[in-house]
Amino acid sequence: MPKPGLDPVTLEVLRNALVEVAEEMNANLIRSGYSPNIKERRDCSSALFDHQGRMVAQAESIPVHLGAMPFSVKAALEHLREFQPGDTIVLNDPFAGGVHLPDITFVTPIFYRGELVAFSANRAHHADIGGKTPGSVAGDSTEIYQEGLRIPPVKLWRGGDLDRDLMGMILANVRTPEERLGDLRAQKAANETGRRRFLELIERYGPELVASAIEEILDYSERRMRAELAALPEGTYEYEDYLDDDGVSADRIGLRVTVRVLGDGLEVDFTGSAPQVEGPVNAVYAVTASAVYYTVRAITDPDIPPNEGCYRPIKIIAPEGTVVNARPPAAVVGGNLETSQRIVDLLIGALAQAAPEKAIGACQGTMNNLTLGGIDPRSGKPYTLYETSGGGFGARPNKDGIDGIHCHMTNTLNTPIEALEIAYP
Numbered sequence: 001m002p003k004p005g006l007d008p009v010t011l012e013v014l015r016n017a018l019v020e021v022a023e024e025m026n027a028n029l030i031r032s033g034y035s036p037n038i039k040e041r042r043d044c045s046s047a048l049f050d051h052q053g054r055m056v057a058q059a060e061s062i063p064v065h066l067g068a069m070p071f072s073v074k075a076a077l078e079h080l081r082e083f084q085p086g087d088t089i090v091l092n093d094p095f096a097g098g099v100h101l102p103d104i105t106f107v108t109p110i111f112y113r114g115e116l117v118a119f120s121a122n123r124a125h126h127a128d129i130g131g132k133t134p135g136s137v138a139g140d141s142t143e144i145y146q147e148g149l150r151i152p153p154v155k156l157w158r159g160g161d162l163d164r165d166l167m168g169m170i171l172a173n174v175r176t177p178e179e180r181l182g183d184l185r186a187q188k189a190a191n192e193t194g195r196r197r198f199l200e201l202i203e204r205y206g207p208e209l210v211a212s213a214i215e216e217i218l219d220y221s222e223r224r225m226r227a228e229l230a231a232l233p234e235g236t237y238e239y240e241d242y243l244d245d246d247g248v249s250a251d252r253i254g255l256r257v258t259v260r261v262l263g264d265g266l267e268v269d270f271t272g273s274a275p276q277v278e279g280p281v282n283a284v285y286a287v288t289a290s291a292v293y294y295t296v297r298a299i300t301d302p303d304i305p306p307n308e309g310c311y312r313p314i315k316i317i318a319p320e321g322t323v324v325n326a327r328p329p330a331a332v333v334g335g336n337l338e339t340s341q342r343i344v345d346l347l348i349g350a351l352a353q354a355a356p357e358k359a360i361g362a363c364q365g366t367m368n369n370l371t372l373g374g375i376d377p378r379s380g381k382p383y384t385l386y387e388t389s390g391g392g393f394g395a396r397p398n399k400d401g402i403d404g405i406h407c408h409m410t411n412t413l414n415t416p417i418e419a420l421e422i423a424y425p
Contacts, residue, residue, distance in 0.1 A: 006209060006216060015217050019059075022057045025191065026046040026061055028189060032186035034178075034181075037126070037386050038183055040415045040419045044122060045059060046058070046120075048120055050211075051119070055070045056307055063290065063409050063411060064410065065103065067286075067291070071098075071285075071289070072153075074097065075098075086158070087109055087155050088156055090105070090151060090155075090170075091152060091153040091154065094336075095327075096153060101129045101136060103123050103336070105121060106191050108121070110195045120195050121191065122194075129148035135371025138280065138331075139279075141279070220309065221305045222309040224301065224310065225304055225312070228301055229313055236259070237261070241254075243323075245279070247281065247334065249279065251277075254274045255274070255324070255342060257269065258271065258272075258350075259354075268347070271319055274322060274323045276322060276323050278331075280332060281334040281339050282332045282339070287340050287343075288343060291340045293311050295351065296314060297310070299358040340408075341409055342365055344363070348360065361396075361401060363401075370385070371386050371387075372384070372385040383423075391404075391407065392407065
């Protein structure tokens with residue numbers, strides 16, 4: 001039940017208002033972005049978090065971003081601890097809350113009358129972050145140092161002032177600094193949108209009521225998710241699948257999952273999956289967790305508000321040093337792009353035994369990544385192109401699959417040909 005002073009109507013108004021704040025953040029990021037990758041493909045995501053770093057609301061954007069973003073916010077809290085108004089943290093380190101280096105995350109603390117009340121955060125895929133190949137997606141990388149610039153959680157804006165030295169260091173390590181600067185500024189603007197809109201809600205409803213609403217929203221999602229899981233047949237469900245290779249060797253890479261339905265909770269155990277490999281298909285824990293969260297949501301009621309509450313009943317076991325929880329300095333760029341998709345298929349294979357009417361066949365198993373780069377003869381400057389092409393879903397229980405679309409962990413558009421012709425030689 002809603003807490004005292006918080007009636008159901010006000011609670012629902014606030015829940016939807018928080019979601020709309022996240023949606024407006026993402027819309028502003030798309031409209032402000034410089035690169036076709038953001039303004040055309042919409043490869044970005046936005047969310048709101050409470051002062052403890054718990055996800056409260058998200059825009060409907062990229063699943064692999066959103067499920068992993070809480071790890072970035074919590075990494076910022078653990079690494080920096082102290083914040084002041086005007087701070088904005090930047091990070092992309094997969095071993096400190098990130099997923100792969102091209103995905104850069106911004107985290108902005110929100111203060112009300114001197115008290116930390118929330119965080120706005122967004123993640124955007126940058127078409128280049130340095131490394132051995134244009135586009136920073138090297139299919140033959142063997143360690144993360146080859147994949148680009150690695151940024152731990154650090155304040156890019158401190159008390160409202162840009163750290164120009166840090167920004168200069170970032171831009172000096174990429175092939176397309178002007179485009180990167182524009183996209184980074186767009187990310188900053190998106191978080192500012194979230195900060196302003198959240199404070200407007202506090203001014204209107206008061207900090208205590210908003211805080212109570214957040215607690216109730218998280219608890220509500222947890223109750224709904226537990227009810228869905230309790231409806232599944234109790235038992236243990238196992239499945240095994242493979243990645244064809246890691247881009248360096250021709251050996252198959254085994255993935256194994258054991259899903260245990262335990263009353264109103266779920267345990268997802270990846271014990272038995274292959275050790276981390278030499279090539280770049282290793283997934284960090286945040287990527288694996290994101291794939292788990294997505295798959296569980298896909299087989300449960302889609303009306304459950306997505307936030308930290310609905311993930312509380314889920315326990316994930318991913319042994320460290322395996323392809324689903326790699327240690328540094330493993331190459332990981334493809335773990336986010338390829339392995340995440342295979343993990344979803346793996347989980348659907350297990351959960352189909354418990355809920356066959358909700359499962360689908362395997363998808364394309366990849367995000368179909370293409371990167372190109374060179375010197376644009378029109379300007380004499382470097383260019384980088386990043387693109388993903390839609391593949392399709394497997395068959396549903398009572399219908400064919402859907403062709404020519406992005407699926408599962410990605411949810412982007414294709415770049416229109418007109419945009420490609422304008423931006424690239």
